Amino acid sequence: MAIKYELIKESKECNARLGKLHTPHGVIETPIFMPVGTKATVKTMTPEELKDIGAQIILSNTYHLYLRPGHELIKEAGGLHKFMNWDGPILTDSGGFQVFSLGHLRNITEEGVEFRSHIDGSKHFISPEKSIEIQNSLGSDIIMAFDECAPYPSDREYVKNSLERTTRWAKRCIKAHKNPEKQALFGIVQGGMYKDLREQSAKDLLELDFPGYAVGGLSVGEPAELMYEVLDYTVPLLPKNKPRYLMGVGSPDYLFEAVVRGIDMADCVLPTRMARNGTFLTSQGRVVIKNAKYKKDFNKLDPECDCYTCQNYSRAYLRHLFKANEILGARLATIHNLYFLLKLMENIREAIKEDRLLEYKNEFYRKYGYI
Amino acid sequence: MAIKYELIKESKECNARLGKLHTPHGVIETPIFMPVGTKATVKTMTPEELKDIGAQIILSNTYHLYLRPGHELIKEAGGLHKFMNWDGPILTDSGGFQVFSLGHLRNITEEGVEFRSHIDGSKHFISPEKSIEIQNSLGSDIIMAFDECAPYPSDREYVKNSLERTTRWAKRCIKAHKNPEKQALFGIVQGGMYKDLREQSAKDLLELDFPGYAVGGLSVGEPAELMYEVLDYTVPLLPKNKPRYLMGVGSPDYLFEAVVRGIDMADCVLPTRMARNGTFLTSQGRVVIKNAKYKKDFNKLDPECDCYTCQNYSRAYLRHLFKANEILGARLATIHNLYFLLKLMENIREAIKEDRLLEYKNEFYRKYGYI
Numbered sequence: 001m002a003i004k005y006e007l008i009k010e011s012k013e014c015n016a017r018l019g020k021l022h023t024p025h026g027v028i029e030t031p032i033f034m035p036v037g038t039k040a041t042v043k044t045m046t047p048e049e050l051k052d053i054g055a056q057i058i059l060s061n062t063y064h065l066y067l068r069p070g071h072e073l074i075k076e077a078g079g080l081h082k083f084m085n086w087d088g089p090i091l092t093d094s095g096g097f098q099v100f101s102l103g104h105l106r107n108i109t110e111e112g113v114e115f116r117s118h119i120d121g122s123k124h125f126i127s128p129e130k131s132i133e134i135q136n137s138l139g140s141d142i143i144m145a146f147d148e149c150a151p152y153p154s155d156r157e158y159v160k161n162s163l164e165r166t167t168r169w170a171k172r173c174i175k176a177h178k179n180p181e182k183q184a185l186f187g188i189v190q191g192g193m194y195k196d197l198r199e200q201s202a203k204d205l206l207e208l209d210f211p212g213y214a215v216g217g218l219s220v221g222e223p224a225e226l227m228y229e230v231l232d233y234t235v236p237l238l239p240k241n242k243p244r245y246l247m248g249v250g251s252p253d254y255l256f257e258a259v260v261r262g263i264d265m266a267d268c269v270l271p272t273r274m275a276r277n278g279t280f281l282t283s284q285g286r287v288v289i290k291n292a293k294y295k296k297d298f299n300k301l302d303p304e305c306d307c308y309t310c311q312n313y314s315r316a317y318l319r320h321l322f323k324a325n326e327i328l329g330a331r332l333a334t335i336h337n338l339y340f341l342l343k344l345m346e347n348i349r350e351a352i353k354e355d356r357l358l359e360y361k362n363e364f365y366r367k368y369g370y371i
Numbered sequence: 372m373a374i375k376y377e378l379i380k381e382s383k384e385c386n387a388r389l390g391k392l393h394t395p396h397g398v399i400e401t402p403i404f405m406p407v408g409t410k411a412t413v414k415t416m417t418p419e420e421l422k423d424i425g426a427q428i429i430l431s432n433t434y435h436l437y438l439r440p441g442h443e444l445i446k447e448a449g450g451l452h453k454f455m456n457w458d459g460p461i462l463t464d465s466g467g468f469q470v471f472s473l474g475h476l477r478n479i480t481e482e483g484v485e486f487r488s489h490i491d492g493s494k495h496f497i498s499p500e501k502s503i504e505i506q507n508s509l510g511s512d513i514i515m516a517f518d519e520c521a522p523y524p525s526d527r528e529y530v531k532n533s534l535e536r537t538t539r540w541a542k543r544c545i546k547a548h549k550n551p552e553k554q555a556l557f558g559i560v561q562g563g564m565y566k567d568l569r570e571q572s573a574k575d576l577l578e579l580d581f582p583g584y585a586v587g588g589l590s591v592g593e594p595a596e597l598m599y600e601v602l603d604y605t606v607p608l609l610p611k612n613k614p615r616y617l618m619g620v621g622s623p624d625y626l627f628e629a630v631v632r633g634i635d636m637a638d639c640v641l642p643t644r645m646a647r648n649g650t651f652l653t654s655q656g657r658v659v660i661k662n663a664k665y666k667k668d669f670n671k672l673d674p675e676c677d678c679y680t681c682q683n684y685s686r687a688y689l690r691h692l693f694k695a696n697e698i699l700g701a702r703l704a705t706i707h708n709l710y711f712l713l714k715l716m717e718n719i720r721e722a723i724k725e726d727r728l729l730e731y732k733n734e735f736y737r738k739y740g741y742i
Contacts, residue, residue, distance in 0.1 A: 040691065044698045069666075069691040077669055077687060085683045295440075298448055312456045316448060320411065320440040327415045327698055 002141065002184040003211055005243045005264075012355045015235060015262035016348075021243050023089040023141040024182055025081065028056045029349060030243065030264035033255060033341045034091060036272060039064045040074070040084040043272050044331045045338075047086040053307065053335060054342040057089040057141075059267045062134050063098030066126070067117050071137035079139030091267070092140040093247075094131045094173075094188075096147045097216075108148065110165065128172040132185075136178045144214065145173040147188040152220045159192035160200075166190050167204045174208060186245060188216040193226055195233050202237035213238045214245040215263070219254065228257050235262040252281065252344060253370055256361045259348055271341050275333035278322040281340045285369040287315075289333075294319045307339035308332075373512065373555040374582055376401075376614045376635075383726045386606060386633035387719075392614050394460040394512040395553055396452065399427045400720060401614065401635035404626060404712045405462060407643060410435045411445070411455040414643050415698070415705045418457040424678065424706060425713040428460040428512075430638045433505050434469030437497070438488050442508035450510030462638070463511040464618075465502045465544075465559075467518045468587075479519065481536065499543040503556075507549045515585065516544040518559040523591045530563035531571075537561050538575045545579060557616060559587040564597055566604050573608035584609045585616040586634070590625065599628050606633040623652065623715060624741055627732045630719055642712050646704035649693040652711045656740040658686075660704075665690045678710035679703075 008018040021028040035042045035050065038061045042050055050058065060080060065071060077083040080090055096113075099106060103115030103124075112127030126134075131146035147166040150159050170187050177185050187210035191197035205213065215234055218227045231246070238244050243264045249255065250268020258266055271281060280287040282302035287294075289301075297315040309318070309332040321329030344364075351360040365371045379389040392399040406413045406421065409432045413421055421429065431451060436442060448454040451461055467484075470477060474486030474495075483498030497505075502517035518537040521530050541558050548556050558581035562568035576584065586605055589598045602617070609615050614635045620626065621639020629637055642652060651658040653673035658665075660672075668686040680689070680703040692700030715735075722731040736742045 039695045039697060040688070041697050041699045044702070046699065046702070064695075068695055069687070073667060073687065076667060077685065083685075083688055085688075296444060296447060314448065314454075316440070316444065317411075317454055317456075324410045324439060326410060326412050327701060328412045328417065330698060331415075331417070331702075 001211060002180060002182050003243075005212070005241060007240060009353060011352050011357055013358050014260045016259050016352045016357050017262060017264070018349055018352050019243070019264055021264070023057070023184070025087060025089040025141050026056070028089060031259045031345060031348060031352075032056055032265055033250065033345045034059045034265060034267040035338050036061075036267055036269045037084070037086075038269070039068070040080060042334075042338075043276065044327070044334045047084070047088075049335065050086070050338075051088070053339040054346065055088070055338065057091060058086060059091045059093065060138070060140065061098060062092050062095035062131060062138070063102065063126075065092075065138060066095060066134050067119055067124070071134040075137040075139075081139065089142070090138075090140040091142040092135050092138055092144065094144040094146040095126055095134065096131070097149050097247075099126055100149060110168075112146075128169040129176040132173050132176040132178075136183065140183060142184050142186060142212065143177075145170045145185060145187050145210075147190060147216055149217050149220065150190065150192050152193070152217075152222045154192055156194055156197070159190070159194060159197055163190040163192075163197055163201045167201065170205060170208060170210075184211040186210055186212040186214050188214045188247070189234060189238070190217045191234075192217055193222060193230055198230065198234045199237060202234065206237075206239065210242070212243040212245065214247050216247050218246065219248045219268075224253070224257075227254075228261070231258060231261040231263070238262075250341065252341070252364065252368060255341070255344065256348070256364070259352075260357065260361070271337035272334050275337040276330045278329065278333060280318075280333060281337050283367055289315065289319045290322050301336060302340070305336065305340065305343075307336050309336040372582060373551060373553050374614075376583070376612060378611060380724060382723050382728055384729050385631045387630050387723045387728050388633060388635070389720055389723050390614070390635055392635070394428070394555070396458060396460040396512050397427070399460060402630045402716060402719060402723075403427055403636055404621065404716045405430045405636060405638040406709050407432075407638055407640045408455070408457075409640070410439070411451060413705075413709075414647065415702045416709075418455070418459075420706065421457070421709075422459070424710040425717065426459070426709065428462060429457060430462045430464065431509070431511065432469060433463050433466035433502060433509070434473065434497075436463075436509060437466060437505050438490055438495070442505040446508040446510075452510065460513070461509075461511040462513040463506050463509055463515065465515040465517040466497055466505065467502070468520050468618075470497055471520060481539075483517075499540040500547040503544050503547040503549075507554065511554060513555050513557060513583065514548075516541045516556060516558050516581075518561060518587055520588050520591065521561065521563050523564070523588075523593045525563055527563075527565055527568070530561070530565060530568055534561040534563075534568055534572045538572065541576060541579060541581075555582040557581055557583040557585050559585045559618070560605060560609070561588045562605075563588055564593060564601055569601065569605045570608060573605065577608075577610065581613070583614040583616065585618050587618050589617065590619045590639075595624070595628075598625075599632070602629060602632040602634070609633075621712065623712070623735065623739060626712070626715065627719070627735070630723075631728065631732070642708035643705050646708040647701045649700065649704060651689075651704060652708050654738055656738075660686065660690045661693050672707060673711070676707065676711065676714075678707050680707040
């Protein structure tokens with residue numbers, strides 16, 4: 001087996017849990033947030049900087065790497081770890097989500113998905129077998145089954161057909177997987193916002209005995225309360241001795257609510273994308289640094305943060321960098337936002353350990369301005 | 372006196388010399404190349420990274436900082452060093468060159484230059500007194516007299532009038548300078564490509580006893596041979612016990628030829644600007660990384676370089692970053708190009724010490740493809 005999940009502790013207050021995920025490239029303490037390195041780079045960051053701020057695992061995108069520079073090239077380079085100079089664990093998605101959200105003129109059949117590249121309009125076809133072939137070439141520690149993430153809202157009939165096809169595709173992924181000893185293939189539970197369909201998807205996928213499970217199809221535009229409701233009934237369907245990954249979630253409240261409901265892993269481009277637009281996550285809520293009120297604000301960005309950015313630069317300087325479109329601004333913001341979320345997850349793990357997660361959540365929410 | 376130049380050794384082969392320039396923020400070994408941090412940041416780099424690659428002094432631009440964020444704001448922040456978190460020496464230019472090259476609708480009078488901002492079209496006036504006021508607010512270790520850099524080609528009459536006004540402006544700069552104990556004001560020798568005018572400019576400025584002298588008005592479009600000729604007769608006019616700064620020069624050949632002729636300091640945006648366009652300076656000449664031939668080139672960029680980029684990444688990965696417009700590409704290229712020039716200057720200093728600069732120059736030129 002490529003990975004092993006070790007359950008360290010279950011919270012006495014809620015469904016949160018502490019764990020360790022052993023992978024071929026190191027041990028990950030869960031729950032964890034995974035920075036996204038779409039095109040074989042976490043935008044603006046070096047691998048050393050990622051380690052410095054506490055990143056334990058990063059995510060990269062199969063769809064993007066397949067189109068450019070191509071998975072054969074990365075294989076020839078010695079795999080994704082070597083190509084991008086990151087020796088820690090990597091998770092790659094299946095390409096499914098991007099094919100649907102970025103590809104043009106897509107056509108879904110039982111066989112797979114035909115689409116046109118968002119870069120040059122060229123025609124491509126990704127099937128479950130192709131997705132696994134690409135991910136085998138990349139050599140990531142955790143790979144994902146090729147699925148359809150149904151849009152929100154979708155009617156019951158559409159979601160049912162989609163999840164059943166996703167299950168059939170999952171079986172084909174297992175069969176196509178050439179490297180199960182070194183790469184763990186996760187199944188993805190779909191089913192939209194329908195309880196019985198989530199149950200059907202989970203039941204069918206559990207029979208396939210994946211080494212880990214993701215909850216897909218959430219954070220796709222539905223109200224937060226609805227997402228929490230789906231997590232309430234979906235997460236308990238998943239096995240306790242395997243990691244649980246919520247895809248596409250990265251705001252502090254979503255992370256807290258997911259962890260409280262038993263999620264171990266999450267990823268999102270939100271903190272890095274917001275960083276490049278000059279929006280900082282801080283203990284007192286979001287700071288839009290271009291606002292005029294920060295012009296002569298010589299204080300540190302977040303008084304409670306001890307990241308490189310907060311230790312060395314003022315709000316006025318950060319604002320100047322963004323007003324002048326300087327790359328250093330995007331760098332300093334990315335360092336801070338990722339550090340903020342990784343530190344948050346560390347604090348969350350500490351709070352689970354001491355059975356005071358709900359208290360910590362309330363305290364954080366009050367300061368941040370959520371409540 | 373704010374600075375002290377210590378002449379360590381004169382070459383037995385040519386006019387090159389080794390020195391130490393003592394400044395309020397540290398000692399600089401000369402000859403040296405100064406990375407340019409136009410808007411209070413050397414594009415893409417942190418101050419720590421600059422130190423790591425051997426930067427001893429950086430340059431920043433008065434014109435840009437005056438327009439944005441404004442020199443009063445930087446003064447309020449505690450000066451430019453503190454604002455940008457760089458505790459090494461800083462040289463600021465006078466703003467003259469940018470007023471002429473970037474400002475719109477400029478109007479030169481004896482009093483100063485009226486122009487419109489290239490950012491928002493707003494009207495501004497910079498006089499010698501204003502330039503010094505701005506540079507006093509910034510607190511840079513070395514500040515420059517406000518001059519006119521005559522375009523190439525210009526007729527003799529124009530250049531003569533211009534340099535005489537520059538000399539009158541230089542006197543006003545000295546008078547306006549509020550902080551000569553902490554900031555050294557350099558004079559700028561002009562005179563275009565006319566030997567007698569260079570002599571006139573140097574003679575007049577030497578009477579003003581500046582703590583250092585720059586050679587201005589070169590590398591403005593004239594043939595390389597003409598620039599070398601002007602340096603041949605201009606540099607010997609400058610005092611031996613003071614630093615000599617050639618403005619706007621940063622290609623390896625220009626640096627070699629300037630040092631051979633007795634120059635101690637130089638600056639240019641070339642290495643950093645080229646870096647952001649994906650052009651790398653290497654021991655074997657320029658590498659345009661986007662070229663198709665590097666697609667599957669898994670070798671290091673420059674086999675002779677031991678910078679962070681060359682130690683950790685392949686040409687194929689660097690090419691991928693540039694093809695995908697990833698910021699990390701600009702970062703890795705900037706690190707390499709600046710390291711390359713700073714290391715070159717270190718090698719040049721070593722060669723001067725051992726009286727083998729001309730041999731080293733020939734060897735470098737052959738490998739680089741200059742000859």
